[in-house]
Amino acid sequence: MKLFEVTAEPVSVDEVMGRLVHPSVGGIATFVGVVRGESGGCPTDHLEYEAYPEMAERELRRIGDEIRERWPSIRDVAIVHRTGRLEIGETIVVIAVSSAHREETFEATHYAIDRLKEIVPIWKKEVYVDGQEWKSEASRPSSGTALTGNLTPDDQPAELDARGTEEIVS
């Protein structure tokens, strides 16, 4: 059962939670991203999500690793993100975080969605009655992120690449 998945199929909170159920688990926190009916005052007709699926799943798994390292009480993380055409009210992404006890699950879930919006190669196109626009988190005025500092495209974090050199991605 995949814990980190990009899929064109509808995503169910119950189903994703089911991937984390275990006798040692006492609490599962979830975040559900849902298609909103308007954006910046413009009524939305529908959204289209595009992904680089192999890399996206890899980055989702990385978020899971980061969470388990930062909050050791977290047992598992599952993140399932949908692609393709989504109508208003449909579920875009489900994040579920499990632990023996609830304490760290809320903060970890908040971190997961903020981090997803920073690094996962998935793109959203908002389609209106009279136009369309690719939207990124950077184009939002204020994200209320759980992370310290707001990253803009110009100062993405330095990434250690496979070849061993470190540089700010510009």
Next chain:
Amino acid sequence: MAEKQINVKVKFFAAPREALDMDRTEVQLPEGSTVRNLIEHLEEEHPLLKNYTRFLNVAVNRAYVGMQTELEDGDEVACLPPVGGG
């Protein structure tokens, strides 16, 4: 003596993909070329890409890299505009 060449596969997504009307291409470059060299080559071949390169991130073989990263034959390079998932 002829300079050795490498072949890399390039993928495009979202806005740049639509602007170029192209989701992938293959590029031949001199051995030792960097990501920066590739981007400059792509800009020459596809000038519309210049509208996006300021905010582009790049991945090689599905991992984020810096502009100085040296490319190898057979690499899969992805041009990633600012992400917008969730």
